[in-house]
Amino acid sequence: MCELCQDLIDPKETKLAEVLAGYAGRKGALIPVLQKAQEIYGYLPADVLRRIGRGLKIPVARVYGVATFYAQFRLTPMGQNVLRVCLGTACHVRGGAKVLETIEQELGVKDGGTTEDQRFTLEIVACIGACGLAPTMMINDQVYGRLAPDKVAGILAQYE
Amino acid sequence: MEWLTLTIDGRTVSVPKGTTVLQACRMNNIPIPTLCHDPELTATGSCRLCIVDIEGMRNLPPSCVTQATQGMVVRTQTEKVRDARKTILELLVANHPLDCMTCQKMGSCDLAKYAYEYQVTGEAFAGGERRHLPIDDSNPFILRDPNKCILCGKCIRACEEVQGRGVLDFSHRGFNTQVGPAFDLPYAESECVFCGSCVSVCPVGALTEKQMAGQGRPWEVKKVQTTCPFCGTGCNFDLNVKDGKVIGVTSNPEAPVNGRALCVKGRFGMDMIHSPNRLTTPLIKKDGEFVEASWDEALSLVAEKLGEIKAQYGADSIAALSSARCTNEENYLMQKFMRAVIGSNNVDHCART
Amino acid sequence: MAGLAITFGSGAMTNSINEIPHSQVLFVIGSNTTEAHPVIGAKMKQAVANGAKLIVIDPRRIELAEIADVWLRLRPGTDIALVNGIMNIILANGWEDKEFIAERTEEFDKFREQVQKFPPEVVSKLTGVPVEEMAEAARIYATAERAQIFYTLGITEHTCGTDNVMTMANLAMLTGNVGKENSGVNPLRGQNNVQGACDMGALPNTFPGYQNVTSPTARAKFEEAWHVPLNPKPGFMIPDMFEAAISKDLRAMYIMGEDPVLTDADANHVRHGLETLDFLVVQNIFLSETAKLADVVLPGASFAEKSGTFTNTERRVQMVNQAIEPLGRARTDWEILCELAGRLGYSFDYESPAEIMEEIARLTPQYAGISFGRLGTQGLQWPVPNAEHPGTKFLHEGKFSRGKGLFMPIEYQLPDELPDDEYPLLLGTGRKLSHYNVMTRNSAALESYSPEELAELSPEDARRLGIKDGERIKVASRRGELETRIQVTDRVPPGMLWMTLHYKESPVNVLTNAAYDKVTKTYEYKVCGVKVEKL
Amino acid sequence: MKTMKTLLDPCCGRCTHTPETPCRDYVRCQTEGPLCHDDPACRMERERLLRELKTEVGSQKQAVLFCTGTGCASSGSNKLIEIMDAEIKKAGLDVSVSTRPTGCHGFCEQGPIVIIEPAKTFYTRVKAEDIPEIVAKDLVGGERVEHLLYVDPTTGQAATTYANAPFYAKQHRIVLHNCGHINPERIEDYFAQDGYRGFAHALQDMKPDEVIEEVKRSGLRGRGGAGFPTGLKWGLCRQSAGDKKYIICNADEGDPGAFMDRSVLEGDPHSVLEGMMIAAYAIGADEGYIYCRAEYPLAIKRLEIAIKQAEEVGLLGDNILASGFNFRIYIKAGAGAFVCGEETALIASIEGKRGMPKVRPPFPAQQGLWGKPTNNNNVETYSNVPHIFRHGADWYAGFGTEKSKGTKIFALTGKVNNTGLVEVPMGMSLREIIFDIGGGILGGKKFKAVQIGGPSGGCLPESLLDLPVDYDTLVQAGAMVGSGGLVVLDETTCMVDIARYFLNFTQKESCGKCTPCREGTKRMLEILVRITNGEGKEEDIETLEKLAGVVKSTSLCGLGQTAPNPVLATLKYFRHEYEAHIRDKQCPAHACSALLTYTIDEEKCKKCGLCAKNCPVKCITGDKNTPYRIDASACIKCGTCMEKCKFGAVVRA
Structure with missing residues (x-):
């Protein structure tokens, strides 16, 4: 490869190529590869899905079908902070829906949406396994428990 | 072969081991409605319309994926079964346009057939959410209306299992499930090669032959099985004829070589027959220009010229090219014409292209 | 065709299409099956999905190459060297089927001696295929219980076409992979009824059923049937016809349903030949490029407008059923021939194609048991020796048509014209999925989908020549030139330009070389030298 | 010998155990004390280390246990360990006191939880500023820090130890025995609690059929849902012909409101591995997969560590304990689809496909992963198994009711005072669980119902509070054990809203494959939304019932077949609430905001x-x-x- 081309290579692409090479010929590789690709890119752009299809010799329609089936996979870029509001049963009966409504109003986005300033992506999740602290939400890896509508604004303000 | 005896709707029937309940019913002319079932494709048991009542089984199992067993007692038309089928049809119709009047599939739509039989009105669950997806009109061959799709998945399986392509798959999930090429793109932007296998298995109006739109209703069309002229494979299909005109091609499952599979040329290239470029009258070149002629005039001239040249230069001064596109009978006649009528072995055809 | 006739005794595809999905190994060489024979290609993909191993040999990265277990990207025209190299490896490993060779074949020793001249390292240099890949292909093919070879015009359309085919036969015999279900040598015939046209004796040297015109017995049989004395001298083959026309040995031609101006190599030469004739009759359904040169044009009927039979690549004789009346004043080709014969003083007194088939069956041993009544919706695969015979699914079971299979030592030869300094690119030609030769251009749907030539050029060459995807270029060979749009793709290897034969606006056969195979006189469509220039 | 810090370190020349040269008696040696370590120094050192690990009486050392389960970790317990380590050092106690991160105690609401062993002093809601006080007062001074003790809200009494707290007093912790007690990232800790002895016993003393017989005799039933007898399931898979078989552990705990599998994975991962190993031996499998939710990163991390440790000591790999038995375990991270809890969907997901269930038969035991016979159980089921082989089937069958043996873990949540994980013998009444262990209803409100079994389960009213909790009685009552979610609802909870909540969940999680589930749950949800919005029609209840019946009887998989349960159960016991919404446009619980x-x-x-x-x-x-x-x-x-x-x-x- 010429030097000029070398410079043009995106390190993410190199990483993806490594992942694909590592999984070549292995059964059941698609989902772990998608997970790794999402770690690399932050989401799953269409070109990445096409590359994965070629690399694993899987029709791209199937790759897309899998990527749109599982809640973990994102086909659009995420905001800087991912806010997951738990609507598990415990949180629901302890007022999780009201917390969610407040957040939706505060951010102006619904489930799956990203704020215009790219600050937050809002996701509704079914249970984060912290039922003892209901109602709860997670921002990135931090769990916030025993929430109430009036506590929301203060927490959100801590995130750039 | 081991045979099993079972009772279906009070009738005792015998079927070979390995037969499904659906097959057992169909072998014995017991009607069972199906939408996702296709004998040539993997069974998925997803539409649930073929449910039956089987003694000893909880719930209503789908007959297409339930193996017949010795002594099984099956009921196909109980009130519970018919009510459940009706509800399933109501659910499908509640998310399906009711524009049957102008739908190309009218007359051969399985959903309409069963909805009629089960007296589904389209009023159940009215006012509920419906899909509003863009219609794919991106190509000259296939019209795809995803709003009419009932998600039976036959097109996906045909694309994968028959054509080995996998252009189509399910995407998203639950109520938002769709069928289509990757990224929900139109066919023209996908890797589709327009073999039309998907169209041939679609039970509703979601996938239709674009060229046939508005050209004829199933009951007006005469189907003529014939052999495709577009390569050496020898696929068979049905020419659909209305008012002396070929309006399109449909698969014929009986086709010995290809079954329902075809390629883009065989399925969608037959508008060639009525091309405005077709020659419809003999032509004779006069002063460098073609002039229309009668058959008598043209054939007389040919006979006269060939006769003269044979007389003057001998039979071997005349040659013929026969055709790998013509029938055996015509090829036979052409070589006989050269050998017996002209008297030369100067006959060949472009055997190699 | 001739190659298999020499080695096996019959030139036809040995097996059936519907055996393909159950194959264990498919050896596909010189056949872009998914485009040229899409339904057969699909069945190959089914076979792979069912676990079959696939070996693909092709200079282009065709669709099958993408799913192949081994893809050998050989240099165009080096097929003999490659397969001889593979056979060398098979012999070196002792993978040959000794029992089969001993019982079913002859002349093995001479053949083995020849193959010894192709050590893998030398072959690798000639073909550009790495030794390991060759060895892997050899292992997969030779150690399988059953394996089938498939080829098309990538094998036959060379000056060494017959040798190529015999090499395939050698490979099959060497490993005992012939004469069984899922095991054989299968030329996929290009045109819908090319098998039938050959069966019917539309060849200058044989009567129907491959009965030689030089054989007195055969002649006597047909003289008795047709009530005329017959000419014992084999006639002109196609390339000879154009030569003879130019030399005035040929004065008139009657061309039914062909368009040699577009489809034969070195089109300018063909055109010149036809223009030199005293009289040219063309019978066709369209005013083809050839028809434009005619003195008289007779309008024939399309397949939808007549009844008869086609014989497909797996020897299946199938019905063509009339769906509509001939358009306008067009007439079926058989009726035109009958009428003309009558005017020339010989009565073709047939009421229907079914009656013609009765005569064919009487005179053609392979078709002896065929009648329209029996063909029905399923057809019959010849040989059908009598009216009770169910047809023949695969050939050469237990015994070759010629008795013993004949090993032929084959020498490797270079294509007639290779790229050089002046014409540095190698031109390959073929078909694409959306068209069938030149007639499908008249389908408005196909035409709108695939309206123009998109010649394939590798990214490396495109960069070197400063040509971008979608640009138009001029292509010239020693024989002619044309203009076309370019598609830049790594389907083709560097050094190659690849075009189809479908487009009269970019008529590729003005470029191709009319050098031909010494036996079949098939043109070398697949290799010649060209140069390109940006427009 | 001085270099020996743990029991895994190389010791005397007498011990030759490595994965390549396995010793039959390795597990016994690790759990029962050194066997053939003839060197007296080595023997003494090993005995000491083992004793210390077990923190038996007589040990010189105290241990401070910090819960690092998800709940406590989110309240900062990892930080607390750092502070404690520093404080211990500062106080010069680092020879006699050590800290130990543990898994979840189940009492997340009171987190972060800290326990001092061997005294078992139980501190709750510990903050960073409390650490110096614990060191000074308790570790140094030997006195309890009173204000950190748990106080029972009903009695006002402080619980001095773990076992003293009413939340724990009525529990019987078998599966959760190690959770909150051992360091889940150290296999030595697991050995010290007799870890892998059950496996060694099964492998070395029993034939596969005997292992299956033992499980059958124990009465263990699948803890993931319908309660299929585990021994029977293993037997079917063993009988299936196949050159290759697989074991799957379903760790895709998707029920909202259930987190017991997470706690086990995070707190005692080796018990799951051990259960899988016994199953693999019984069935004849040599490969296992743990399908774990990607939302449980800590569980995945701990499993990875556990698998690596088991491989390093030769408990996973080839020729395990010189028996000729080979077994390997791989982790697959699920990607977020509730339906993948259904075993055929889970298998599709491992195979890299959309998690869409397949029709059964063929059952996974006949044709599962990649078409091979496959046994699938969930986390809790597998982690019951080692105990059966350590203590015997009869001992195990001594717990529970006639048809439901052993214990079951419930996630007790909702409007109850003590929320958390509770493990009780099968057959305990709802009243005991909710009022004795759970401490009654939050805020002194009135109990209305308890929702059991997650989206597939149902709601039971007050009149059924004395129902013994086991598989069969719950199904009869219109609910199910399911994965063990137990959500307490009070008078302010609207039952129509609860039905709507669960339908919304299942509708969103429907894979879309079969018509009744895909379209039917959508229409049911639309009707429920309409009712809770005060726009219900008189015929809606009838339509709901009819639709529920069809979805239940015609759906392809368990998700669809049980999706109508919350609606049917609430219609059965709380029909009047539906009627109030439809006829009077009122929400009796004042919960439906459209009606407020x-x-x-x-x-x-x-x-x-x-x-x-x-x-x-x-x-x-x-x-x-x-x-x-x-x-x-x-x-x-x-x-x-x-x-x-x-x-x-x-x-x-």
Whole structure:
């Protein structure tokens, strides 16, 4: 490869190529590869899905079908902070829906949406396994428990 | 072969081991409605319309994926079964346009057939959410209306299992499930090669032959099985004829070589027959220009010229090219014409292209 | 065709299409099956999905190459060297089927001696295929219980076409992979009824059923049937016809349903030949490029407008059923021939194609048991020796048509014209999925989908020549030139330009070389030298 | 010998055990004390280390246990360990006191939880500033830090030890025995609790068929849902012909409100591996997969560590314990689809496909992963197994009821005082669980119902509180054990809303493959939304019942077949609430916001402005001179204003 081309290579692409090479010929590789690709890119752009299809010799329609089936996979870029509001049963009966409504109003986005300033992506999740602290939400890896509508604004303000 | 005896709707029937309940019913002319079932494709048991009542089984199992067993007692038309089928049809119709009047599939739509039989009105669950997806009109061959799709998945399986392509798959999930090429793109932007296998298995109006739109209703069309002229494979299909005109091609499952599979040329290239470029009258070149002629005039001239040249230069001064596109009978006649009528072995055809 | 006739005794595809999905190994060489024979290609993909191993040999990265277990990207025209190299490896490993060779074949020793001249390292240099890949292909093919070879015009359309085919036969015999279900040598015939046209004796040297015109017995049989004395001298083959026309040995031609101006190599030469004739009759359904040169044009009927039979690549004789009346004043080709014969003083007194088939069956041993009544919706695969015979699914079971299979030592030869300094690119030609030769251009749907030539050029060459995807270029060979749009793709290897034969606006056969195979006189469509220039 | 820090370190020359040269007696040696370590120094050192690990009486060392389960970790327990380590060092106690991170105690609400061993002193809601006090007062001074002890809200009594707290007193922790006790990232800790002895016993003393027989005799039933007898399941898979078989552990705990599998994986991962190993040996499998939710990163990390450790000591790999048995375990991270809890969907997901269930038969035991016979159980089921082989099937069958043996872990949540994980013998009554262990209803409200079994389960009313909890009685009552979610609902919970909540969940999680589930749950949800919005029609109840019947009897998989359960159960016991919504346009629990309005009673309002200040959507306006008003169009009916108002001026109608 010429030097000029070398410079043009995106390190993410190199990483993806490594992942694909590592999984070549292995059964059941698609989902772990998608997970790794999402770690690399932050989401799953269409070109990445096409590359994965070629690399694993899987029709791209199937790759897309899998990527749109599982809640973990994102086909659009995420905001800087991912806010997951738990609507598990415990949180629901302890007022999780009201917390969610407040957040939706505060951010102006619904489930799956990203704020215009790219600050937050809002996701509704079914249970984060912290039922003892209901109602709860997670921002990135931090769990916030025993929430109430009036506590929301203060927490959100801590995130750039 | 081991045979099993079972009772279906009070009738005792015998079927070979390995037969499904659906097959057992169909072998014995017991009607069972199906939408996702296709004998040539993997069974998925997803539409649930073929449910039956089987003694000893909880719930209503789908007959297409339930193996017949010795002594099984099956009921196909109980009130519970018919009510459940009706509800399933109501659910499908509640998310399906009711524009049957102008739908190309009218007359051969399985959903309409069963909805009629089960007296589904389209009023159940009215006012509920419906899909509003863009219609794919991106190509000259296939019209795809995803709003009419009932998600039976036959097109996906045909694309994968028959054509080995996998252009189509399910995407998203639950109520938002769709069928289509990757990224929900139109066919023209996908890797589709327009073999039309998907169209041939679609039970509703979601996938239709674009060229046939508005050209004829199933009951007006005469189907003529014939052999495709577009390569050496020898696929068979049905020419659909209305008012002396070929309006399109449909698969014929009986086709010995290809079954329902075809390629883009065989399925969608037959508008060639009525091309405005077709020659419809003999032509004779006069002063460098073609002039229309009668058959008598043209054939007389040919006979006269060939006769003269044979007389003057001998039979071997005349040659013929026969055709790998013509029938055996015509090829036979052409070589006989050269050998017996002209008297030369100067006959060949472009055997190699 | 001739190659298999020499080695096996019959030139036809040995097996059936519907055996393909159950194959264990498919050896596909010189056949872009998914485009040229899409339904057969699909069945190959089914076979792979069912676990079959696939070996693909092709200079282009065709669709099958993408799913192949081994893809050998050989240099165009080096097929003999490659397969001889593979056979060398098979012999070196002792993978040959000794029992089969001993019982079913002859002349093995001479053949083995020849193959010894192709050590893998030398072959690798000639073909550009790495030794390991060759060895892997050899292992997969030779150690399988059953394996089938498939080829098309990538094998036959060379000056060494017959040798190529015999090499395939050698490979099959060497490993005992012939004469069984899922095991054989299968030329996929290009045109819908090319098998039938050959069966019917539309060849200058044989009567129907491959009965030689030089054989007195055969002649006597047909003289008795047709009530005329017959000419014992084999006639002109196609390339000879154009030569003879130019030399005035040929004065008139009657061309039914062909368009040699577009489809034969070195089109300018063909055109010149036809223009030199005293009289040219063309019978066709369209005013083809050839028809434009005619003195008289007779309008024939399309397949939808007549009844008869086609014989497909797996020897299946199938019905063509009339769906509509001939358009306008067009007439079926058989009726035109009958009428003309009558005017020339010989009565073709047939009421229907079914009656013609009765005569064919009487005179053609392979078709002896065929009648329209029996063909029905399923057809019959010849040989059908009598009216009770169910047809023949695969050939050469237990015994070759010629008795013993004949090993032929084959020498490797270079294509007639290779790229050089002046014409540095190698031109390959073929078909694409959306068209069938030149007639499908008249389908408005196909035409709108695939309206123009998109010649394939590798990214490396495109960069070197400063040509971008979608640009138009001029292509010239020693024989002619044309203009076309370019598609830049790594389907083709560097050094190659690849075009189809479908487009009269970019008529590729003005470029191709009319050098031909010494036996079949098939043109070398697949290799010649060209140069390109940006427009 | 001085270099020996743990029991895994190389010791005397007598011990030759490595994965490549396995010793038959390795597990016994690790759990029962050194066997053939002839060197006296080595023997003494090993005995000491083992004793220390077991923290037996007589040990010189104290241990401070910190819960690092998800709940406590989110409250900062990992930070607490750092502080404690520093404080211990500062106090010069580092020879006699050590810290130990542990898995979840189940009492997340009281986290972070700290336990001092061997005294078992139980501190709750510990903060960073409490650490110096614990060191000074307890570790040094030997006194309890009173204000950190758990106080029972009903009795006002402080619990001095773990076992003293009513939350734990009535539990019987078998599966959770190690959780909160051992360091889940150290296989030595697991050995010290007799870890892998069950496996060694099964492998070395029993034939595979005997292992299956033992499981059958124990009465263990699948803990993931329907309660299929585990021994029977293993037997079917063993009988299936196949050159290759697989074991799958379903760790895709998807039920909202259930987190017991997470706790086990995080707190005692080796018990799951051990259960899988016994199953693999019994069935004849040599490869296992753990399908774990990607949302459980800590569980995945701990499993990875556990698998690596087991491989390093030769408990996973080839020729395990010189028996000729080979077994390997791989982790697959699920990607977020509830339906993948269904075993055929889970298998599809491992194979890299959309998690869409397949029709059964063929069952996975016949044709599962990659078409091979496959046994699938969930985490809790597998982690029961080692105990059966350590103590015997009869011992195990001594717990529970006639048809439901052993214990079951429930996630007790909702409107109950003590929320958390509880493990009780099968057959305990709902009343005992909710009132004795759970400490009754939050805020002294009135109990209305308990929702059991997650989205597939049902709601049981007060009249059924004395029902013994086991598989069969719950199904008869219209609920199910399911994965063990137990959500307590009080008088302020609307039962129609609960049905709507679960339908919304299953509808969203429907894979879309079969018609009744895909389309039917959508229409059921639409009707329920309509009812809770006060737009219900008289015929809606009938339509719901009919639709529920069809979805139940014709759906392809368990998700669809059980999706109508929450609706059917609430219709069975709380039909009047549906009728009130439809006929009277009223929500008896005052929970459905569309049927509520909040207004301010001007006469009672003192114009303090507290309501406006706390309104999260700022829809209350007013000041000293203008009366406070709620803008009904912007109000989200969260009720904050009503909670904040000290004068009862906010009126809900």
